[in-house]
Amino acid sequence: MARSGGDVVCDAILEAGVDVVFGMPGGASLPFYDALYRYQDRIRHVLIRHEQAAGFAANGYARATGKVGVATSTSGPGATNLVTCMANDMMDSVGVVYITGQVARPAIGSDAFQETDITGISIPVTKHSYLVLDVDDLPRVMKEAFYIASSGRPGPVHVDIPKDVFVETTTCTAPQSLDLRGYITPTAGDAALVARAAEVINAADRPIIMAGHGIDISGAAEQLFALATRGNIPVVSTLHGVGTFPETHPLSFGMLGMHGLAYANFAMGKTDCIIGLGTRFDDRAVGKVEEFGPDAKVVHIDVDPAEIGKVLATDVPIVGDLKMTLERLLPLINHHDRKAWFSQLDSWRGRHRSLDIPESPESVLPQEVVRAIYEVSGGDARVIADVGQNQMWAAQHFWYEKPRMFFSAGGLGPMGYALPAAMGVKLADDRRDVWCVTGDGGLLINIQEFNTLAAEGINLKVAILNNAHLGMIRQWQEFFYEGRYMGAYLDNPDFAAVAKSFGLHGVGATTREEMNSAIEMAHAHDGPVVLDLHVDQVENVYPMIVPGTGVASVIEDPR
Numbered sequence: 368m369a370r371s372g373g374d375v376v377c378d379a380i381l382e383a384g385v386d387v388v389f390g391m392p393g394g395a396s397l398p399f400y401d402a403l404y405r406y407q408d409r410i411r412h413v414l415i416r417h418e419q420a421a422g423f424a425a426n427g428y429a430r431a432t433g434k435v436g437v438a439t440s441t442s443g444p445g446a447t448n449l450v451t452c453m454a455n456d457m458m459d460s461v462g463v464v465y466i467t468g469q470v471a472r473p474a475i476g477s478d479a480f481q482e483t484d485i486t487g488i489s490i491p492v493t494k495h496s497y498l499v500l501d502v503d504d505l506p507r508v509m510k511e512a513f514y515i516a517s518s519g520r521p522g523p524v525h526v527d528i529p530k531d532v533f534v535e536t537t538t539c540t541a542p543q544s545l546d547l548r549g550y551i552t553p554t555a556g557d558a559a560l561v562a563r564a565a566e567v568i569n570a571a572d573r574p575i576i577m578a579g580h581g582i583d584i585s586g587a588a589e590q591l592f593a594l595a596t597r598g599n600i601p602v603v604s605t606l607h608g609v610g611t612f613p614e615t616h617p618l619s620f621g622m623l624g625m626h627g628l629a630y631a632n633f634a635m636g637k638t639d640c641i642i643g644l645g646t647r648f649d650d651r652a653v654g655k656v657e658e659f660g661p662d663a664k665v666v667h668i669d670v671d672p673a674e675i676g677k678v679l680a681t682d683v684p685i686v687g688d689l690k691m692t693l694e695r696l697l698p699l700i701n702h703h704d705r706k707a708w709f710s711q712l713d714s715w716r717g718r719h720r721s722l723d724i725p726e727s728p729e730s731v732l733p734q735e736v737v738r739a740i741y742e743v744s745g746g747d748a749r750v751i752a753d754v755g756q757n758q759m760w761a762a763q764h765f766w767y768e769k770p771r772m773f774f775s776a777g778g779l780g781p782m783g784y785a786l787p788a789a790m791g792v793k794l795a796d797d798r799r800d801v802w803c804v805t806g807d808g809g810l811l812i813n814i815q816e817f818n819t820l821a822a823e824g825i826n827l828k829v830a831i832l833n834n835a836h837l838g839m840i841r842q843w844q845e846f847f848y849e850g851r852y853m854g855a856y857l858d859n860p861d862f863a864a865v866a867k868s869f870g871l872h873g874v875g876a877t878t879r880e881e882m883n884s885a886i887e888m889a890h891a892h893d894g895p896v897v898l899d900l901h902v903d904q905v906e907n908v909y910p911m912i913v914p915g916t917g918v919a920s921v922i923e924d925p926r
Contacts, residue, residue, distance in 0.1 A: 369538050370537060371535070372499075372502045372532045372535055373403075373533045374402050375506050376466060376526075376528070377403065377405075377406040377410060379506070379509030379510060379512075381406075381410065382541075383434065385437050386409070387412075387413060388403070388410055388413070388437045389413045389421035389422075389437070389439070390412065390415065390418070390421045390438055390440055391439075393440065393441020393443075393445050394442075394480075394481065394530070395467075395468030395530045396440065396445075396466075396467070397468075399439065399528070413794065413819065414819065414822070415816065417815055418438075418446075418448035418449050419787075420786075420813050420815075421438040421439065422449045422453065423452055423784050423787035424788060425438040425463045426452065426455065426459075426463055426788055427751065427774060427791030428791035428794060430461055430771065431771060433586070434462075435462045435516045437463070437465075438464075439465070440465075440467050441481065442469050442470055442482060442483060443481030443482060443483045444483075445468075446467040446485040446488075446527070447488065449465055449467070450488060450492060451779070454492040455776050455779040455781055455784070457494070458778025460520050460521050461521060461522070461523070462523070464513055464525075465523060465525045465526065466526050467485055467528070468528060468529075469528060470482045470529060470530060471530045471531040472529045472532070475529065485525070485527055486498040486525070486527050489525045493525045494516065495524050496524070496526075499528050499532055503539045505539075506539050507541055510542070510545065511547065512526050514547075515547070519670055520671040553687050553688045554688060555691035555695050556695065557685065557687070560684070560685045561692060561696050562699060564642075564666045564668075564683045564696060567640060567683055568598060568666065569598075569700065569701045569703070571664070572705065573638045573708045574600050574708075575620075575635065575640070575642065576603070576642045577604070577605065577642065578603070578605070578612055578646070579605045579608045579645040579647065580605065580607035580645060581645015581669060582608060582644060583607070583608075583610075583645075583770050585688055585689040586690055587611075588611050590690055594700060596618065597702060598701065599618075599702055599703055599705055601634065601708075602618055602620065603620050603627070603631045604622050604623070605624065605777075606652070606762055608645070609622055610771070611770050614767055623652060624651050624654075624912070625654065625911060625912045625914070627910070627912075628763075628910065629910045632910070633719070633919065633921075634715070635659055636660070636919050637711070638660050638663045639662055639663050640664050640666065641663045641665045643665065644668055644689060644693070645670070645689050646669070647674045647678070650678075651777075654915075654920075655916055656678060657917070658916075658919060664683070665681045667685065668685045719923065721763075721909070730902065731878070732902060732906055733756065733832040733834065733902040735882070736804075736832060736882060736886070736902065737764040738764050739882065739886045740802050740830060740886055741764065741766065743886050744802070746766055746767075747799075748772075748800040748802050749771075749774070749799055749802070750765055750772065750773050750804055751773075751774045751775070751785050751788050751792055752773070752804045753775070753805040754775070754784060754809055755782065755806050755808065755839040756834075756842065756906075756908050757785075757809070757832045758775050758777075760908065782809040782812050783809055783811075783812025784809070785805040786805060786813050786814070786817075787816050787819075790816065790820065793825050793826065794823075794825060805829065805831055806831070806833075806834070807831055807836075808837045808838070814865065817865065817869040817897070818869050820871060820895045821869045824894070825895055826893065828890070828895070829895070829896065829897045829898065834906065835857050835904050836904060838906075841905070842907045847914075863899040866899075872897070873897045873899065874897070876901065885900070909922065910923050910924070
């Protein structure tokens with residue numbers, strides 16, 4: 368049966384198990400939207416108000432479901448507005464397929480209206496980028512796109528489709544199986560290296576597991592838990608690894624890194640065996656490499672060979688699917704009591720109480736907001752944080768017990784991520800409570816999505832930590848630029864009033880009592896709520912490792 372190019376794309380979306388597409392139409396993509404009209408009983412289209420929000424929403428959808436997200440735009444400015452999203456997906460290993468319209472084939476290269484070489488632009492920030500010039504190729508390309516985006520180390524794939532290719536028809540179908548030259552799907556790690564890893568781990572007196580985002584991606588949380596409990600090995604997590612190991616478990620020592628817990632960072636300085644699982648040893652997690660496990664043997668398991676040895680010299684490098692590799696490793700791990708190691712860890716944890724919230728009689732502290740959300744939700748809400756101070760407080764002061772509960776943009780770090788990403792997370796599973804925790808600066812970047820929130824009736828709770836500043840900028844200028852504040856202060860609108868103007872339920876709060884009451888109301892309210900929570904304007908994120916220094920150079924809260 369002959370199908371239009373637009374129908375081919377819709378069929379591929381359904382075959383991938385995706386039921387939501389985020390986007391904004393334009394001239395070059397109108398034939399695709401005509402196909403979406405025919406498929407609207409099976410594919411929900413969410414009309415966003417800026418293409419960047421489409422990419423971030425697709426990111427949230429992908430991370431919440433484990434499927435591939437889909438974002439779409441027209442050519443030219445619509446497509447270029449997606450580039451930041453592609454780079455963000457690439458850094459954070461999130462599978463999203465970007466479908467962009469392009470000018471008709473005869474006009475390509477003529478500087479036509481809204482023509483841009485988006486294929487050339489997107490190549491450095493995607494796993495692969497296609498320009499489809501023959502409709503007969505489209506079924507195969509779409510199948511490849513979803514496969515590449517979701518397999519191995521997930522990431523963004525871009526498909527650029529000229530307007531006339533969307534319109535043309537084809538009788539071609541996608542191949543039953545794919546054989547992509549040079550593209551290797553990972554399996555379990557090498558058995559000999561796994562056995563060597565077990566020897567190193569079993570011989571260690573002070574081992575520690577560093578859990579990264581790869582645990583989430585591979586669905587290996589159960590295997591991580593088994594490794595930690597079987598071997599009696601403490602666990603720390605990266606920002607993206609938060610929740611992969613239950614944070615209230617005695618073996619959990621929290622998040623490490625620049626704003627990680629002091630005792631987690633101290634542990635990394637004294638360990639004799641680092642077991643890196645699905646982590647790329649990012650600079651914000653490691654700090655000064657020479658002081659990060661200087662006496663430790665390093666076992667690194669990752670699906671991407673490019674990450675092995677890139678930052679830390681690795682004693683046992685294992686490339687493979689994390690879940691399958693851990694299943695191969697587990698039977699070889701012995702239990703050890705490691706009393707001296709745990710005595711030292713517990714001593715650090717007792718002396719360095721990084722998560723104690725100081726008294727603040729005159730103003731609400733932002734940490735209190737996150738704690739209040741934790742309490743009212745019973746710890747069972749999904750939290751999507753923006754970038755900056757709010758991101759760190761959301762990671763620190765909410766105890767995540769399960770994977771895929773905390774989401775943020777930790778690699779590229781684009782402000783404006785949280786609101787659209789939270790919409791994608793909520794649409795992925797409407798049964799679970801979802802809170803968007805954002806700073807005022809990040810919110811202002813994509814505040815137009817209040818309109819989408821209202822129009823789509825997405826039952827999302829938005830908590831704005833309104834400190835009238837770009838908080839992390841102000842903090843760095845206080846700490847490292849002798850208080851020379853420039854470009855940090857925000858002259859904000861009344862966010863509750865703005866929310867109301869979009870038809871949302873908006874509430875402002877300036878006192879602790881008002882804040883607690885507002886959060887309880889939002890939790891109980893059946894519908895989207897925006898909370899404008901005025902918090903202390905000069906509160907800093909602690910602990911903090913001074914940039915360029917090691918894990919022992921921790922600035923702790925002086926109060």
